[in-house]
Amino acid sequence: MTPRLFCTWDHPPAGFVQRKAITRKDVLNGPVAFLLMEEDDLDRIFSPYMAQMTGIILVPGLRCEPLQRGPRLWQMFCNPADVNQLACFVTPMLVMLSELLDNHDQHIRLMSAKGRVQRELEITLQDYRRVTADMRHQLNELMAAKERVLVSEAALRQLNQDLEARVHLRTKELSTANEELHDTLISLRAMQDQLVQAEKLAALGSLVAGVAHEINTPVGNSMLAASTLSRRLLELQETLSKGLSRSSLENFLEDAVGATDLIQRNLNRAAELVESFKHVAVDQHGGRRREFDLARTVHEVVIMIQPTINNTPFTLHVDVAEGIVLDSYPGALSQALTNLINNAIVHAFADRPGGNIFITGREQPGDSVALTVRDDGHGIPQSSLKRIFEPFYTTRLGQGSSGLGLHITYNAVCRLGGRIDVQSSPDQGTEFMLIFPRSAPT
Amino acid sequence: MRAVSVHTLATDPYRAGVELGERLSSISPEVVFLFASIHLSTSQDLLLGLYDGLGKDAVVVGNSGDGVFSVEGVHEFGASALGLNSEGKVRWSIARAVGVGQDPVGTTRKVLANAEAILGGKKAALMMLLSDFSADASDIEKVIEQETDIPVVGGLAADDNQMGDCTVFANREILRDAVVLLIAEGELDFSIHIGNSIMPLGQPGTIEAAQGRTVERIDGLQAQRFIELQTGKQVLQSDRGMTTLTIIDPDQPAVKRLRSIVPMFAGQATGLGLYGGIEVGKRVQVCLAQPEALLQEVREIAEESAEQGPAVAAIVISCTGRKQMLDEEVRQEASILTEAHGPGLALTGFPSFGEIGPLRLPDGRYSRNLFHNMTYVLTLIR
Numbered sequence: 001m002t003p004r005l006f007c008t009w010d011h012p013p014a015g016f017v018q019r020k021a022i023t024r025k026d027v028l029n030g031p032v033a034f035l036l037m038e039e040d041d042l043d044r045i046f047s048p049y050m051a052q053m054t055g056i057i058l059v060p061g062l063r064c065e066p067l068q069r070g071p072r073l074w075q076m077f078c079n080p081a082d083v084n085q086l087a088c089f090v091t092p093m094l095v096m097l098s099e100l101l102d103n104h105d106q107h108i109r110l111m112s113a114k115g116r117v118q119r120e121l122e123i124t125l126q127d128y129r130r131v132t133a134d135m136r137h138q139l140n141e142l143m144a145a146k147e148r149v150l151v152s153e154a155a156l157r158q159l160n161q162d163l164e165a166r167v168h169l170r171t172k173e174l175s176t177a178n179e180e181l182h183d184t185l186i187s188l189r190a191m192q193d194q195l196v197q198a199e200k201l202a203a204l205g206s207l208v209a210g211v212a213h214e215i216n217t218p219v220g221n222s223m224l225a226a227s228t229l230s231r232r233l234l235e236l237q238e239t240l241s242k243g244l245s246r247s248s249l250e251n252f253l254e255d256a257v258g259a260t261d262l263i264q265r266n267l268n269r270a271a272e273l274v275e276s277f278k279h280v281a282v283d284q285h286g287g288r289r290r291e292f293d294l295a296r297t298v299h300e301v302v303i304m305i306q307p308t309i310n311n312t313p314f315t316l317h318v319d320v321a322e323g324i325v326l327d328s329y330p331g332a333l334s335q336a337l338t339n340l341i342n343n344a345i346v347h348a349f350a351d352r353p354g355g356n357i358f359i360t361g362r363e364q365p366g367d368s369v370a371l372t373v374r375d376d377g378h379g380i381p382q383s384s385l386k387r388i389f390e391p392f393y394t395t396r397l398g399q400g401s402s403g404l405g406l407h408i409t410y411n412a413v414c415r416l417g418g419r420i421d422v423q424s425s426p427d428q429g430t431e432f433m434l435i436f437p438r439s440a441p442t
Numbered sequence: 443m444r445a446v447s448v449h450t451l452a453t454d455p456y457r458a459g460v461e462l463g464e465r466l467s468s469i470s471p472e473v474v475f476l477f478a479s480i481h482l483s484t485s486q487d488l489l490l491g492l493y494d495g496l497g498k499d500a501v502v503v504g505n506s507g508d509g510v511f512s513v514e515g516v517h518e519f520g521a522s523a524l525g526l527n528s529e530g531k532v533r534w535s536i537a538r539a540v541g542v543g544q545d546p547v548g549t550t551r552k553v554l555a556n557a558e559a560i561l562g563g564k565k566a567a568l569m570m571l572l573s574d575f576s577a578d579a580s581d582i583e584k585v586i587e588q589e590t591d592i593p594v595v596g597g598l599a600a601d602d603n604q605m606g607d608c609t610v611f612a613n614r615e616i617l618r619d620a621v622v623l624l625i626a627e628g629e630l631d632f633s634i635h636i637g638n639s640i641m642p643l644g645q646p647g648t649i650e651a652a653q654g655r656t657v658e659r660i661d662g663l664q665a666q667r668f669i670e671l672q673t674g675k676q677v678l679q680s681d682r683g684m685t686t687l688t689i690i691d692p693d694q695p696a697v698k699r700l701r702s703i704v705p706m707f708a709g710q711a712t713g714l715g716l717y718g719g720i721e722v723g724k725r726v727q728v729c730l731a732q733p734e735a736l737l738q739e740v741r742e743i744a745e746e747s748a749e750q751g752p753a754v755a756a757i758v759i760s761c762t763g764r765k766q767m768l769d770e771e772v773r774q775e776a777s778i779l780t781e782a783h784g785p786g787l788a789l790t791g792f793p794s795f796g797e798i799g800p801l802r803l804p805d806g807r808y809s810r811n812l813f814h815n816m817t818y819v820l821t822l823i824r
Binding site for chain 1 (some may be wrong): 451452453454479481487491494518602678679
């Protein structure tokens with residue numbers, strides 16, 4: 001720093017620069033020493049600046065003590081005789097004041113920086129407190145949540161234990177129920193087998209009744225012819241003792257020939273019926289496998305069932321191709337056919353004044369055979385169609401229907417190694433098509 | 443154009459003024475841009491000293507800042523000045539109006555009207571607008587955006603981040619609650635560069651309730667809560683000036699404006715203060731600046747501007763939020779420029795509470811004048 005030493009004297013002492021007019025810049029722009037002419041000039045010139053000035057104002061005088069005129073401004077006296085040494089004396093003081101001012105500047109800057117740091121620290125502290133409070137709040141919430149979780153876990157554990165106990169109990173109950181159900185199922189199956197067997201026997205009984213009725217006619221005719229022949233023989237015997245005429249003998253012989261012919265024909269018919277019945281009964285009951293002719297078997301079934309048909313207003317039409325020989329189970333086939341015909345009579349024509357049942361049999365490609373039983377009765381509703389082969393499914397429950405007929409038919413066809421296709425429309429009738437191989441699977 | 447910049451750390455306003463004035467007097471400046479920390483800016487002595495130091499009259503414009511920029515960097519305390527002498531090619535003048543706190547729109551209109559009267563029908567090349575920060579600068583923006591097509595740079599005066607006081611300089615006057623406009627008319631070769639490229643994060647939201655410089659609700663949430671959801675962290679006082687909302691203008695995607703937040707924790711306050719209001723209905727998105735990204739955009743500006751030839755003078759008006767975020771590295775906002783333009787670059791400026799300047803559009807023209815936060819506004823004189 002260049003010391004600024006000004007004086008108002010006409011002849012400035014060494015080191016001082018003369019200032020006729022003192023400017024604000026001279027006064028305020030850093031440490032300065034002014035040498036005045038007289039003490040009165042001090043207040044006149046510097047009173048506006050004393051609070052801001054830094055320096056020394058020298059006035060002539062012999063007093064030694066300095067007077068402080070501002071925070072960094074001192075008034076000092078100088079012996080006019082020594083003014084040429086003043087610069088040497090004042091300059092170090094101004095240097096010191098300059099350093100003081102620099103320190104003062106630095107102090108102010110530091111205080112400013114300190115204030116700023118304190119404010120930022122305060123803001124940081126406030127943020128810290130805010131974050132801490134928020135974290136504490138979150139921690140409390142977490143602790144509360146943890147507590148709730150613990151309570152929930154305990155409740156869950158208890159619930160699990162209860163559930164396990166209940167599951168154990170229910171499992172035991174279920175196991176018992178299952179065993180009971182299993183026993184019941186076994187009983188039901190046994191009962192079902194019994195019922196199926198009973199149904200088969202009932203069908204057989206019906207056949208027997210029909211056959212008995214059918215045999216009754218030729219046997220009755222034979223009996224009538226035999227008794228007529230017997231009576232005519234007695235008459236011939238009486239006539240012979242009185243004298244037998246040629247004409248009487250010829251009449252007797254004519255009657256005898258007629259009677260024996262009648263007896264022979266009727267007994268043949270009865271024998272034929274018995275043979276058919278034997279076939280059907282043995283086949284159905286024994287279930288043996290053998291070679292047989294489809295048309296003949298169908299014919300035998302028709303013969304068996306014809307007496308039943310004869311008591312109804314319904315007509316049976318049979319059209320089975322000749323010469324179809326099967327290696328299969330004729331009993332099962334007869335059973336199926338009998339049931340389908342009975343089913344038509346009972347269900348298809350219920351409450352109807354008449355109806356037709358058509359039985360057709362044809363060879364099919366692939367060495368199989370199709371036997372169709374079709375009626376022109378009520379038809380089967382679509383809702384029932386999927387269930388008709390289920391055991392005990394019937395639409396005539398409590399009206400004498402067991403619900404086993406078609407189930408038995410289904411099983412019989414399965415035994416043949418075949419299948420049943422059903423087509424039915426309301427009031428258009430129903431068609432059962434049995435398709436099975438010529439040779440049943442072993 | 444001749445330019446000299448100086449700065450001082452003197453704590454006495456008069457001595458500081460004299461020091462600046464004496465050193466600027468070497469080029470007999472026509473205009474002096476003077477910026478000072480708040481400690482020096484409240485005393486008339488600063489201007490007295492400046493003029494005493496200059497030894498002649500000159501147009502003086504400036505204000506208090508949160509410190510000052512000089513070629514040596516940024517100083518928390520002190521004053522910085524830049525003198526220009528265009529050899530009479532540019533005519534400099536000052537317009538001023540008081541009352542900006544209560545009536546920012548009216549006061550800005552008044553100062554523009556004063557400027558027109560001074561220009562007398564001529565058109566200014568550039569204007570610098572400096573204002574007290576008590577004004578809602580988004581209202582000032584409405585006027586300078588819509589009512590003048592002359593590029594306006596500038597900013598809001600600041601203090602040492604206490605938001606307690608500030609002053610604006612207009613020749614020999616120290617003003618408060620005022621808008622001061624420096625008018626440059628003539629052959630002034632200048633360029634304006636804006637650095638506001640900080641990237642948004644999170645989802646945009648729509649301002650649903652706002653009053654003045656306070657936003658109450660965004661996307662159905664309290665504004666503060668919206669910020670917290672987007673940033674994933676609590677809003678803190680230390681976020682003041684640094685966490686920013688960018689205003690999305692679907693009609694002008696190239697026009698980007700930022701608004702820094704001023705968290706309000708006093709009493710039952712639920713809103714979010716801003717350094718400039720945002721209208722209801724505007725879409726905003728939160729931005730969090732990264733220090734390196736802030737410096738990178740300054741580097742890009744410096745390199746791009748230096749390609750147009752070295753400047754003689756630079757005036758930096760940079761958000762105080764950037765200064766807080768960059769901490770000591772904020773000195774690079776000055777040093778990067780002197781490195782790019784050479785050591786002869788005269789430089790002054792101040793960390794501000796809001797920045798003003800048009801954006802450079804893709805077609806090379808300037809946009810309308812805009813008010814920004816968290817932004818670096820550089821005016822280069824050649």
